[in-house]
Amino acid sequence: MTTLGNALTIGDLKTRARRRVPRQFFDYSESGSWTEQTFRANESDFADVLFRQRVATDLRHRSLASTMVGQQVSLPLAAGPAAICGLQIANGEIHAARACQKFGIPFTLSTMSICSIEQVAEAVDAPFWFQVYTLRDKPFMERLIDRAKAAKCSALVLTMDLQILGQRHADIRNGMKAPPRMTPGFLMELAGKPGWSLGMLGAKSRTFGNVVGHAQDVSDLSSLSTWIAEQFDLGLSWTEIAWVKKRFQGPVIVKGILDAEDARQAVAHGADAIVVSNHGGRQLDGAPSSIRVLREIVEAVGAKTEVLMDGGIRSGQDLLKALALGAKGAFIGRPVLYGLGAGGEAGVTRALQIIHDEMDVTLALLGERDIRNVGPHNIYTNELERIN
């Protein structure tokens, strides 16, 4: 894989993915809602956090290993839930899950994945995490949780910030439907991306594998889109956490917290960890970046719970900044997708390796040897202003 080896940054993988993935699927993930202000701020705000450079400390025997929700991880990082990985590349979820397993970090499967829980469980040995939305079809949700349990998933990630969909213009302009429609435009795209197309012919799944055939009245592609449009439960409340935990009997990570008050509520209602997140800038446009609000949320609940974060992480330095500001670990979404589009499992491995190597060197230049020691003392300045 010499060309993947030439990828030195997450940006390089993104460039490669853009060439190989049909445009509507690339655009699907490379989007934020409305003006994409929050989508961009997630990335750019990291530049306003600066490190302290320290020298003359013993830099041998560095360790990047840690724990997340009590599970050993080789890096305080997990692949976050991202829909339709299996449309970035055939069997995408399986590729990503394998790469993560081999690297020693958790992989989170999305409810809206292409390959199902069962297909992924068959393909990997290590337990993975499963993300659930709160849906109106409660029996379906219950069955979903049971299936995650049966597949030995080691944590549930409960998404709280998508009961209504933020508008992503690219999807509408591209006529992006889930599942995709065979328009002439789409067929032209497929012709220009033969690698992807041929791969898809042999894919284990080409639709929403967790839903089709499992949800009531969803037996085929056309009924699926209707179902999605109607399913997200506007009546979601904090009490959801308790019944999900009871059904799953394992750790429940609550994702989509961007406010200290919400963080306190999540913890009070039983969250085992929270993910500071604005859904990758795809929901509330005009929200602050996750890295900006992280510190105030850590101050509100960090003593009582693990605070994770996602949004905008594109490098080992970004991840270190999140850790220094108090996160126990972070999710990455788009870097995994770029890796998939760039080269399947090997591409995801490359993405993880890039982040790992950057973290290792940067950790040393901070004068630290153990990632678990990284904290506010490693920050020179954080110019991101708090809520006012």
Added chain:
Amino acid sequence: MSALDRALTIEDLKAMARRRVPRQFFDYIDSGAYTEGTYRANEDDFKKITFRQRVAVNLENRNLSSTLLGRPVSLPLAIAPVGSTGMTDADGEIKAARAAEKFGIPFTLSTMAICSIEDVAENTTKPFWFQLYVMKDRAYIERLIDRAKAAKCSALVLTMDLQILGQRHKDIRNGLTAPPKFTPKFVAEMMIKPGWGLRMLGTNRRTFRNIAGHVSDAVNLASLSEWTRTQFDLTLNWKDIAWIKKRFGGPVIVKGILDPEDAQLAIDNGADAIVVSNHGGRQLDGAPSTIRALPAIVDVVGHKTEVLMDGGIRSGQDLLKALALGAKGALVGRIMAFGLGAGGEAGVARALEIVRKETDTSMALMGERDIRNIGLHNIYSNDLERRQGY
């Protein structure tokens, strides 16, 4: 008027260098680590400082000379240690050292230079500074210090911030090595930069001559990062300053300090001066710029030691800002390298002259006659905020 005379700014010299120097060697200089955020901040942050304009002051008989480590300098400036300078232009270190000597400022030779200590000593008359990395092969480092002493180097510059190498993507993409590999791409580069090629053919100095033939193990010099990775001593600590000083028997300047606590530790452990530096933005990307970090360090150790700085200085005004914020002097790396790439020794001389003239005129417009008087009173505003933690 020669092309060099038409160069009015360091930026002009950079453009000339870009045209004359093979791309991989130009890129080596024009690089920072990872996103190059700190590399850019080093330069950009100078814009956030403004001067006080004062008038009706007698501006006759202005003085730009000062001292560094007790020795007279024509300008409070020194050439910073820059690796592989002899790849920017043939015998680059010798040329730069001669230009610095004629100008009246110190030149610092890098351990990772192409021309050796002996090469430079043979071709100059005044003492220069020698920059040292601490490597695992202690016997080699001791011999290196002895050689610097024998060459009558007047100070050692001990680099503390490169025990592990920050990644500079351009170098990897360019497949940078010294000596260069004769790939088709490199040969094509040389064909469009014939002057550089011909000059390189005219010298036998094409490898790391402080190292080649001087280390105990046969080592692959072709890859700088590989060498760094295996040789640089991760256990470097403050106690190393003492034995290095003892061996050298002269002043040791500690370079790579960006934190007041590290500054204090350096002084407590015997540093004769420090250089506030983030290695030109080539190491810890995400560190603050040096001009930003400088005042807090001056506050802590400025009264006990000489605080020098490097990083981002591209003009006489930048130098004056550094001095006004408390630096005793500044080191310049890329100014030298761009000058060298633009025109060899004459190019470095031109670069230094540009800086000197800008410094002189701007100092006058601040109502000052003597550079040793420059201080905080010359600053109108400094928008760079000190460390505020998280």
